[in-house]
Amino acid sequence: MVAFDEMLPAEAGLRRPYEAYDGWLKNQDPARLTEKMRDAERVFRKTGITFAVYGEQEASERLIPFDIVPRIISGNEWRRLTQGIEQRVQALNAFLDDIYHRQEILRAGRVPRELIATNEAFLPEMIGVRPPAGVYTHIIGVDIVRIAENEFYVLEDNARTPSGVSYMLENRETMLQLFPELFQRIKVQPVENYPQLLRQSLAAVRPNGVNGTPTIAVLTPGSFNSAYFEHAFLADQMGVQLVEGQDLRVVDGHVAMRTTEGYKRIDVLYRRVDDAYLDPMTFRPDSTLGVPGIMDVYRAGNITIANAPGTGIADDKAIYSYMPEIIEFYTGRKPILGNIPTWRCSEPDSLKYVQEHLGELVIKEVHGSGGYGMLVGPAASKKEREEFSKKLAARPSNYIAQPTLSLSTCPILTEKGLAPRHVDLRPFVLVSDRIRIVPGGLTRVALKEGSLVVNSSQGGGTKDTWVLDD
Amino acid sequence: MRLKVSHRTEYSYDEPIRYGLQRLRLWPASGPAQTMLTWALHIEGAREEVRFLDQFGNDTRLLSIDGEPHAITVVAEGEVETNDTAGVSGPHRGFAPLWLFEHPTPLTAPGTTIRDLAASVGSGGDLERLHGLMALIQQRIAYVTGTTDSRTTAEEALVKGTGVCQDHSHVFAASARLLGFPARYVSGYLMMNDTVEQVASHAWAEAYVSALGWVGFDAANGMSPDERYVRVAVGRDYREAMPIAGILIGQAQERLAVHITVEQ
Numbered sequence: 001m002v003a004f005d006e007m008l009p010a011e012a013g014l015r016r017p018y019e020a021y022d023g024w025l026k027n028q029d030p031a032r033l034t035e036k037m038r039d040a041e042r043v044f045r046k047t048g049i050t051f052a053v054y055g056e057q058e059a060s061e062r063l064i065p066f067d068i069v070p071r072i073i074s075g076n077e078w079r080r081l082t083q084g085i086e087q088r089v090q091a092l093n094a095f096l097d098d099i100y101h102r103q104e105i106l107r108a109g110r111v112p113r114e115l116i117a118t119n120e121a122f123l124p125e126m127i128g129v130r131p132p133a134g135v136y137t138h139i140i141g142v143d144i145v146r147i148a149e150n151e152f153y154v155l156e157d158n159a160r161t162p163s164g165v166s167y168m169l170e171n172r173e174t175m176l177q178l179f180p181e182l183f184q185r186i187k188v189q190p191v192e193n194y195p196q197l198l199r200q201s202l203a204a205v206r207p208n209g210v211n212g213t214p215t216i217a218v219l220t221p222g223s224f225n226s227a228y229f230e231h232a233f234l235a236d237q238m239g240v241q242l243v244e245g246q247d248l249r250v251v252d253g254h255v256a257m258r259t260t261e262g263y264k265r266i267d268v269l270y271r272r273v274d275d276a277y278l279d280p281m282t283f284r285p286d287s288t289l290g291v292p293g294i295m296d297v298y299r300a301g302n303i304t305i306a307n308a309p310g311t312g313i314a315d316d317k318a319i320y321s322y323m324p325e326i327i328e329f330y331t332g333r334k335p336i337l338g339n340i341p342t343w344r345c346s347e348p349d350s351l352k353y354v355q356e357h358l359g360e361l362v363i364k365e366v367h368g369s370g371g372y373g374m375l376v377g378p379a380a381s382k383k384e385r386e387e388f389s390k391k392l393a394a395r396p397s398n399y400i401a402q403p404t405l406s407l408s409t410c411p412i413l414t415e416k417g418l419a420p421r422h423v424d425l426r427p428f429v430l431v432s433d434r435i436r437i438v439p440g441g442l443t444r445v446a447l448k449e450g451s452l453v454v455n456s457s458q459g460g461g462t463k464d465t466w467v468l469d470d
Numbered sequence: 471m472r473l474k475v476s477h478r479t480e481y482s483y484d485e486p487i488r489y490g491l492q493r494l495r496l497w498p499a500s501g502p503a504q505t506m507l508t509w510a511l512h513i514e515g516a517r518e519e520v521r522f523l524d525q526f527g528n529d530t531r532l533l534s535i536d537g538e539p540h541a542i543t544v545v546a547e548g549e550v551e552t553n554d555t556a557g558v559s560g561p562h563r564g565f566a567p568l569w570l571f572e573h574p575t576p577l578t579a580p581g582t583t584i585r586d587l588a589a590s591v592g593s594g595g596d597l598e599r600l601h602g603l604m605a606l607i608q609q610r611i612a613y614v615t616g617t618t619d620s621r622t623t624a625e626e627a628l629v630k631g632t633g634v635c636q637d638h639s640h641v642f643a644a645s646a647r648l649l650g651f652p653a654r655y656v657s658g659y660l661m662m663n664d665t666v667e668q669v670a671s672h673a674w675a676e677a678y679v680s681a682l683g684w685v686g687f688d689a690a691n692g693m694s695p696d697e698r699y700v701r702v703a704v705g706r707d708y709r710e711a712m713p714i715a716g717i718l719i720g721q722a723q724e725r726l727a728v729h730i731t732v733e734q
Contacts (some may be wrong), residue, residue, distance in 0.1 A: 117573055293717075301522075
C-alpha cells in the first residue's frame with residue numbers, strides 16, 4: 001500500500017499547502033540546504049536540547065535529529081482538527097470528573113467497571129476532588145496520524161504529563177534563524193507564544209479565593225530526568241520558578257518553596273513528576289522526588305496541581321478503545337476525530353484474532369509509552385513474533401493491538417535529495433476556563449525509510465510544523 | 471451508652487526536628503450506631519496546616535513540626551452516645567464506590583493461606599458465612615502483641631498465627647473480599663470490660679451485606695461491635711484509616727507513648 005504523501009501524493013500532484021514552499025525550494029541551491037542542515041544541528045547543540053534514552057547500556061544523552069523541511073497544514077485542515085481535539089479534551093475532563101464522583105458511565109454500562117477497578121492509574125485518593133473550573137487534565141498532547149486527504153485518527157491521548165513542547169518551540173526558533181526569508185514569503189501562524197498561553201492557562205485555574213497574580217512553579221524530578229531540559233526551559237520561558245521536591249514543604253496550609261526571603265506560597269504547581277512519586281505520605285513511601293503532604297493541601301483546595309493526579313485513567317491504552325463511547329456519552333455527539341480500531345487482548349475472541357494475525361498488527365503494552373515493549377508485526381522477524389506471542393499468551397490483559405496504519409509521509413532532506421518518511425503529529429492543548437490549542441505541534445518523523453516508529457527513543461526525528469494563516 | 475474517650479499520643483525526639491508532618495484521623499462522625507456529643511483535639515508542639523475530608527469521608531488533619539519542640543502531644547477526647555445496632559453501621563455513603571472495597575490492597579493481598587481459609591468457610595446465608603469466617607480467624611490468630619507491626623500483611627499474620635486487632639481485621643477484610651463481599655477496615659475505640667485504661671486503640675472490619683449495609687466484625691474478640699465501640703475512621707486497610715501517620719525528615723529518633731481511656 002502506498003502511503004499518502006502530504007506534499008506530493010501519488011497521481012494528484014503537489015498539494016496546495018506546499019505550493020509556496022515548493023516554489024521557494026526549487027530556487028535553493030542543494031549545497032546551501034545541506035549547509036543549513038549542519039547549521040541546524042549546531043543550533044540544537046548550542047541550546048542544549050538533548051534527550052536521554054532509557055534502556056540502553058549507557059543512558060546516553062543525544063540530539064533528536066531535526067529535519068529542515070517543514071510539515072505544512074492548511075488553515076482549513078487545522079480548523080477541523082481543532083474542533084475534533086476540543087471535543088475530545090472536553091470529553092476527557094468530563095470522564096475524569098465522573099470517574100472520581102458518581103461514575104455514571106460505569107452505571108450505564110458504557111465502560112466496564114473492571115477496567116477502572118483493576119487499573120493502577122485510577123487513584124482512590126482523587127475520589128470526590130473537583131479542581132478549579134472542573135479541569136483535571138490541563139495540558140494534553142493528542143497524538144494524531146493521517147492516512148488520507150481527509151482521514152485523521154487519534155492514536156493516543158497523552159493526558160498525564162505530555163512532553164515534547166520544547167521541541168515544537170525550538171524547531172520553530174531554529175527555522176526562523178535558518179530561513180528568515182521563508183517566513184516573510186509564507187504566512188505561518190505563530191507558536192512562539194505557547195509559554196505565555198501556558199502561564200495564562202495555569203493562572204486561570206488557581207485555587208478559589210486566590211486573588212491577584214497567582215504564584216506558579218514547575219516541579220521537576222531533577223536533572224537526571226530525560227525531559228529535564230524541557231522543565232527548565234518552560235519555567236524559564238514562563239518566568240516562574242523551577243523547583244524540586246526537596247525545595248518544597250507545607251507552610252501555613254499551603255505548599256511553599258524555599259526562597260532567599262523565606263518560604264513562598266505556591267498556588268499552581270505544574271508538575272512533571274509522576275503520580276506514584278508525587279507524595280510519599282500518600283503514594284510510594286520511598287519517593288524522594290515528591291512533596292510530603294501535597295495531597296492533603298490539594299484536597300483542602302489550597303493548591304492546583306496540573307495535571308491533576310489520577311488523570312492517567314483517561315489515557316490508558318485500554319480505556320482508549322472506549323473513547324468513541326466516552327465522547328458520545330458526555331458530549332452527546334459522534335466523535336469528530338476517529339479512533340483507530342483496537343483489539344483488547346483481555347477479551348478471548350480478540351486475543352485469538354491477534355494471535356492469528358501478529359504479522360499484520362501493532363501490539364502495545366496497555367501502560368507502556370515511548371514505543372517501548374511494542375511489536376510492529378509487519379516489521380518483526382519470525383523469531384520476534386514468536387517471542388512476543390508467548391508474552392501475549394502469558395499476560396493478555398497487558399496488551400492491545402491495532403492495525404498497522406499506513407501513516408502519511410512528508411519529505412525529509414537526505415543526501416540524495418527529498419525522500420518521503422512517515423510522520424505523526426502531537427498538538428499541545430491547554431485547558432482552563434477555555435481551551436487553547438497552539439497552531440501546530442510536534443511533528444515526529446521516522447527517519448528510517450519505510451519505518452512507522454516515530455518515537456524519538458526509537459530513532460525518530462522531528463520537524464517544524466506549520467499551520468498556514470490562510 | 472454514653473462513652474467518654476481520651477486518646478493521648480506523645481512523640482518525643484532526641485534532637486530538634488528539621489521538618490516533619492503528622493496526618494491525623496482522630497475525629498469521629500455521627501452515624502447509625504453513634505452520636506458525637508462533644509469532641510476536641512488538643513495539639514501541642516505542632517501546627518495544624520489543613521483539615522479536609524479524605525476519599526472515604528474521614529475528617530483528616532495535617533500537622534507540621536519543625537525546630538525546637540522535642541515533643542509533640544495530640545489529645546483527642548470527647549463524649550459519644552452509642553447504641554447497639556448488632557454491628558450494623560448502615561448503608562453505603564459517599565463517592566467511593568462499593569466496588570472499591572472488593573479489591574485487595576498491598577496489606578490485604580491474599581496468598582495461599584488466606585485463600586485456603588476463605589475456601590474453608592461453610593455454606594449458608596451471608597451473615598452466617600461472615601460469622602463463620604470471624605470465628606475461624608479468632609481461632610487461627612492468637613492475640614499476642616509485639617509479634618507483628620504496622621507493615622505486616624494479612625497473609626503474613628495468618629501464616630504466623632499471632633497478631634493484634636489490626637491483623638485480625640486485615641485477614642477478615644482480605645477473606646471477605648474473596649467470598650465476594652466488599653470489606654473495609656475500621657479504626658476506633660473499644661471499652662474493654664472492667665477497665666478504664668485501654669492498651670491501644672482498636673480496629674475491626676466491616677463487610678457489606680446487601681440486605682443490611684455495612685456490618686462490623688471484630689475478629690480479635692469474636693463478636694460484632696455493640697455499644698462499647700466508637701468508630702473513628704475507615705479505609706480499605708490500616709494504611710488508609712490509621713489514626714496517626716507521619717513522616718520525619720532529619721536524623722532525630724522518635725519515641726512514641728500512647729495513653730487511651732474509655733469509660734462510661
